[in-house]
Amino acid sequence: MRKRSSLLFLLLMASCSLAFSQEEAIYLTNPSFEDMPRHSKEPVGWYDCGGDLFPGESPPDVQPSGEFSVTKPANHGSTYLGMVVRDNDTWESVSQKLSRPLKKGKCYEFSLDLARSELYISLSRANNEQANYITPAKLRIWGGFGYCDKQYLLDETPLVNKHQWMQFNFKFEPIADYSYITLEAFYETPTLFPYNGNILVDNASPIKPIPCDEQVAEEPVSPQPEEPQDIAREDPPRQPASTPKPQKPATATQTTPRAPDPEPEKTIAGVKRSEMAKGQSIRLDKLYFDADSSRIQKESFSFLNEVYEFLDVNNDVVIEIGGHTNGLPPDEYCDKLSTARAKAVADYLASKGISRKRLQYKGYGKRQPVASNKTPYGRRKNQRVEIKILEMGGG
Structure with missing residues (x-):
């Protein structure tokens, strides 16, 4: 009886946790x-x-409408949000109240699918002539206490360059209890002059709580494609049987053996030796550590092995490994x-x-800091x- 009660208790706790x-x-x-x-x-x-920030400017668009020559298919559902930045120092943004x-x-994770349209034809606000709004823009995400209230910048993207x-x-780390969110198209910063650009937004995820020491992927990734549906195909009609023609006797032919593919050139984070120069710094963007620790996570070892392989075949290269932190501690x-x-990192390469x-x-x-x-x-x-290149033979 006690065993059964314990099992019921665990099931109840699991359902409550879920x-x-x-x-x-x-x-x-x-x-x-x-x-x-x-x-x-x-x-x-x-x-x-x-409409509140820039009276007289038009709202964003629901695309693909064909207007402004935007025809890219949605990545999720049938439509998506199209926003622009303009050369008269105005830009588009949308807002809504959160479910809670x-x-x-607390800390949260969130994701969006983003792209840039190859065409976004409209009139320039600066000279009233036709312009293609295709300069890359970025997306900024704000938390606030009302519609369009930009109290705190929760996160932002780099420039959205890709058309796919x-x-x-x-990762959101709010400093107050924000009940509204704002998505804002914005220029590259810093910039001397405003420009015409566009950004396409689709498939926003729920905002989910996560442990504050949990990392989120820094680099954008291709969304998983939908599974193709099976299409029933009929077997091709069978041809009537016929008397086979006599085969000619096979003759020996000489074949030239295929040369093996050349081994890929060793690199550091994708940078070839020919692209390096003394004093150049290269970011190790696939290197991860445990939070507040120097313990290298195991998924980083294959990346560090590529660095080792480069140094092993380029024994005239001397490097400095530089560590950097954010500005909070x-x-x-x-x-x-x-x-x-x-x-x-130095110890691993030496080992x-x-x-x-x-x-x-x-x-x-x-x-x-770089940001x-x-x-x-x-x-x-x-x-x-x-990694900073300190010495290279002949360089």
């Missing part, structure tokens, strides 16, 4: 941006922010962690057989390990 995890997810209204394809009208469930607020001190749909992943902590991570004389390492802490530390995206960019 219900809690499902309840915790935050859902968007019309996340696939479905509506009648048309220009200058935001999708149902979304609020146009441009983001909570201060790509899934972009985000204290200086002393950043210096210690960045040094430990750089040393961990494979690379001479210590060719491996220097240094922790730079948070002194050399803003005000957003999760910027902090992920700053937290990195780079």
